[in-house]
Amino acid sequence: MIPELGHFAVILALGVALLQAGLPLLGWRRRDARLLAFAGSAAQAQFLCVAAAYACLTYAFVTKDFSVAYVADNDHSQLPLIYRITAVWGAHEGSLLLWVLILSGWTLAVSIFNRRLPLDLSALVLSVLGMISSGFYLFILLTSNPFIRQVPAPAEGRDLNPILQDPGLAIHPPMLYMGYVGFSVAFSFAIAALITGRLDAAWARWTRPWTTAAWMFLTLGITLGSWWAYKELGWGGWWFWDPVENASFMPWLAGTALIHSLAVTEKRGLLKSWTVLLAILAFSLSLLGTFLVRSGVLVSVHAFASDPSRGRFILGFMAVVVGGALTLYAWRAPRLSGGGELQLFSREGLLLFNNVFLVAACAAVLLGTLYPLALDALGLGKISVGPPYFNAVFLPMIAPLFLLVGLAAVVPWKRGHWRETVRRLKRPALAALVLAVVLPFALHGRTTLLAASGALFGGWAIVAAAQDVLRRIRAKPHWRGGVAAVPRAVWGMTLAHIGLGLWALGVSGVISFGDEKDVRLARGAETELGGYSFRFEQAGETAGPNYTAQQGTVTVERDNKLVATLYPQKRLYPSQGTVLTQSSIDAGLLRDLYVSLGQGYDDGSWSLRVYYKPVIRLIWLGGVFMFFGGLLAASDRRYRLARAAERRAVEAVEAAAA
Amino acid sequence: MRYAIPLVVLLALLGLFIFGLQRDPRLVPSPLIGKAAPVFDLPTLDGQPPHMTQADLRGAPVLVNFFASWCAGCQEEHPYLMQLAQDHQVKLLGIDYKDAESDLRGWLGQHGNPYGQILSDLEGSLHVNRDQAGKPLRLLIDRLVR
Numbered sequence: 118m119i120p121e122l123g124h125f126a127v128i129l130a131l132g133v134a135l136l137q138a139g140l141p142l143l144g145w146r147r148r149d150a151r152l153l154a155f156a157g158s159a160a161q162a163q164f165l166c167v168a169a170a171y172a173c174l175t176y177a178f179v180t181k182d183f184s185v186a187y188v189a190d191n192d193h194s195q196l197p198l199i200y201r202i203t204a205v206w207g208a209h210e211g212s213l214l215l216w217v218l219i220l221s222g223w224t225l226a227v228s229i230f231n232r233r234l235p236l237d238l239s240a241l242v243l244s245v246l247g248m249i250s251s252g253f254y255l256f257i258l259l260t261s262n263p264f265i266r267q268v269p270a271p272a273e274g275r276d277l278n279p280i281l282q283d284p285g286l287a288i289h290p291p292m293l294y295m296g297y298v299g300f301s302v303a304f305s306f307a308i309a310a311l312i313t314g315r316l317d318a319a320w321a322r323w324t325r326p327w328t329t330a331a332w333m334f335l336t337l338g339i340t341l342g343s344w345w346a347y348k349e350l351g352w353g354g355w356w357f358w359d360p361v362e363n364a365s366f367m368p369w370l371a372g373t374a375l376i377h378s379l380a381v382t383e384k385r386g387l388l389k390s391w392t393v394l395l396a397i398l399a400f401s402l403s404l405l406g407t408f409l410v411r412s413g414v415l416v417s418v419h420a421f422a423s424d425p426s427r428g429r430f431i432l433g434f435m436a437v438v439v440g441g442a443l444t445l446y447a448w449r450a451p452r453l454s455g456g457g458e459l460q461l462f463s464r465e466g467l468l469l470f471n472n473v474f475l476v477a478a479c480a481a482v483l484l485g486t487l488y489p490l491a492l493d494a495l496g497l498g499k500i501s502v503g504p505p506y507f508n509a510v511f512l513p514m515i516a517p518l519f520l521l522v523g524l525a526a527v528v529p530w531k532r533g534h535w536r537e538t539v540r541r542l543k544r545p546a547l548a549a550l551v552l553a554v555v556l557p558f559a560l561h562g563r564t565t566l567l568a569a570s571g572a573l574f575g576g577w578a579i580v581a582a583a584q585d586v587l588r589r590i591r592a593k594p595h596w597r598g599g600v601a602a603v604p605r606a607v608w609g610m611t612l613a614h615i616g617l618g619l620w621a622l623g624v625s626g627v628i629s630f631g632d633e634k635d636v637r638l639a640r641g642a643e644t645e646l647g648g649y650s651f652r653f654e655q656a657g658e659t660a661g662p663n664y665t666a667q668q669g670t671v672t673v674e675r676d677n678k679l680v681a682t683l684y685p686q687k688r689l690y691p692s693q694g695t696v697l698t699q700s701s702i703d704a705g706l707l708r709d710l711y712v713s714l715g716q717g718y719d720d721g722s723w724s725l726r727v728y729y730k731p732v733i734r735l736i737w738l739g740g741v742f743m744f745f746g747g748l749l750a751a752s753d754r755r756y757r758l759a760r761a762a763e764r765r766a767v768e769a770v771e772a773a774a775a
Numbered sequence: 776m777r778y779a780i781p782l783v784v785l786l787a788l789l790g791l792f793i794f795g796l797q798r799d800p801r802l803v804p805s806p807l808i809g810k811a812a813p814v815f816d817l818p819t820l821d822g823q824p825p826h827m828t829q830a831d832l833r834g835a836p837v838l839v840n841f842f843a844s845w846c847a848g849c850q851e852e853h854p855y856l857m858q859l860a861q862d863h864q865v866k867l868l869g870i871d872y873k874d875a876e877s878d879l880r881g882w883l884g885q886h887g888n889p890y891g892q893i894l895s896d897l898e899g900s901l902h903v904n905r906d907q908a909g910k911p912l913r914l915l916i917d918r919l920v921r
Binding site for chain 2: 152390394395398401408412413414415425428432435438439440444446447450451487490491493494548
């Protein structure tokens with residue numbers, strides 16, 4: 118009964134979404150305020166429907182209703198409650214339901230915060246969001262319904278894939294989807310601007326917080342995914358350039374470019390059509406990611422079970438949404454290009470360079486991801502493109518961005534002055550140079566070209582970003598007043614740029630100085646790695662709620678002092694007969710010690726994989742900094758103040774019209 | 776006109792994806808197709824003739840199968856090979872890989888012997904490609920054997 122209600126709620130949501138897509142458009146044609154106002158109510162009703170559907174599926178999981186095929190495939194009577202709740206998005210059908218829940222959540226948020234916007238713009242944005250939702254509801258109902266029953270019901274479920282039974286994975290997809298889906302808001306704003314032909318500073322100011330919010334969730338989602346892969350998969354790496362990873366990274370690059378070009382459009386009224394194109398692009402790449410992950414056109418380590426009918430549907434949907442948007446763009450964008458001159462040596466000029474490098478990097482990732490498919494299509498054979506390509510192409514392309522980060526903090530809008538710029542950047546540059554020479558030696562006693570350049574670029578970004586805030590604080594008589602005087606947007610930008618610097622330090626450090634070893638150790642035997650000695654003490658049996666495990670005990674010493682005791686496990690999940698290694702990590706800001714358990718031998722010895730991972734935490738810390746930077750920037754009070762002022766103006770106009 | 780460029784790029788990508796949907800990316804053609812048969816000189820299991828080389832295969836297509844009594848995948852595919860042997864469609868040559876002769880005889884007694892001839896490569900000296908270790912590998916060698 119409950120699953121049927123959920124199914125019905127999805128159908129109802131589709132109906133509401135279709136009305137939300139259609140009626141405001143009609144209202145816009147007829148200049149009918151009642152039809153325009155309907156969009157907000159529809160958005161709220163739609164959210165209720167999806168939330169009900171989602172609650173129904175969660176209920177089926179919690180109560181272990183194995184008569185629902187999707188629940189039987191992904192639930193198990195021994196599964197802990199928390200994973201029964203997260204198992205809802207553990208496979209294709211349920212993750213789509215999560216996707217539409219988040220999409221309608223964003224729509225709801227737009228309908229609430231947009232009350233201060235002109236009615237027609239707000240209604241058009243909601244209408245476009247309604248079109249996107251309708252497509253996804255159809256996708257669920259036609260190809261991927263999670264509520265289908267199976268009769269007779271199996272006595273036991275087939276369990277959630279054990280690899281997904283981890284807190285990191287429990288929050289990784291929701292965050293990632295918040296980002297993917299969030300770009301649909303910027304997309305809808307762009308479409309509304311194309312339809313109405315109004316694209317001014319106010320439009321950019323309305324779009325900015327939405328874009329920043331989506332971007333920060335995507336950042337956190339990618340960061341969590343990387344961290345989870347590192348700790349859960351037992352391979353010690355944090356990024357693999359797998360097609361599915363690239364699928365999440367391309368919207369991130371486009372979204373980052375969009376955030377920066379929106380700043381130019383708001384402050385200087387320039388790059389309008391480019392900003393609109395980026396907004397379309399960021400969401401299109403999200404859709405592309407969905408297509409790549411769920412259609413099976415590329416080989417990937419974590420593609421969903423593929424089904425050609427799903428692939429065809431998303432491809433058709435993508436053709437309609439992106440094709441429609443780009444057609445509208447080709448038709449209407451020429452009118453948007455406003456006048457105004459752009460000096461290359463100015464903040465907007467530097468931001469333009471930033472966009473060029475980000476979009477080029479994004480194109481390079483796209484090329485590498487689709488290259489195997491393209492070669493196959495041209496009959497030139499089967500190949501795969503891996504990390505060597507991406508590292509060789511991507512890293513040089515983003516290196517100039519670090520230079521820009523430092524410059525952009527001190528170069529003013531409209532026109533920059535070389536002499537003033539050099540004067541203010543002398544000290545950060547000196548500091549970065551010193552760091553580049555000293556830091557690798559201080560931490561590791563030796564240096565490499567990569568480590569030195571990583572420290573140079575990372576140190577430069579951090580110091581140059583921080584000095585801007587410091588200068589603003591120093592300008593006030595008291596530091597407390599200074600801290601309060603720095604706008605949140607500036608804090609946000611600074612934090613995000615510091616995050617970028619931390620990321621560079623982490624990446625260059627772990628690649629340069631990381632070490633790993635495969636060893637077979639008898640009980641009590643030791644091995645040396647990275648200045649630490651790892652002693653294999655013993656192995657025993659242990660058990661969790663739904664698995665049994667063999668657990669090794671490894672003590673790590675440095676200079677004869679105990680540093681850590683690690684308990685790597687090899688778990689057997691009997692429900693699926695899956696064996697998983699659960700690595701054990703002693704985490705620290707400057708180094709991770711990482712042990713995963715291999716195979717046991719008859720003589721009591723075990724094969725172990727031991728890693729020494731210096732500064733790898735900085736990679737994810739950088740992501741966390743960017744997330745909080747985005748949070749601060751999106752909550753800047755000037756958006757709220759401006760909205761209130763605009764609302765008063767809009768109300769005055771509407772009152773006069775009435 | 777330049778505003779239509781993104782649309783053109785999209786159309787090209789859509790064409791690519793329509794092609795991609797009709798393909799299975801997991802199908803990878805063997806790198807050995809069109810290559811010469813591997814060179815070998817191995818003792819036979821039944822000793823008649825005592826040795827065989829690749830030149831002895833000339834004249835008719837032969838399906839060469841690497842297998843071993845310890846290999847689970849081989850056991851899985853064995854019924855299919857038995858069926859092939861019964862249909863007499865192709866000559867089957869087995870190469871017993873890194874195995875003990877007594878284990879092999881027991882295994883064949885239990886599961887049946889589809890092979891016209893079995894060669895023993897007990898040390899695993901014959902390398903066809905690097906990934907072969909531990910996996911069943913089949914080669915179809917045509918009658919010309921270069």
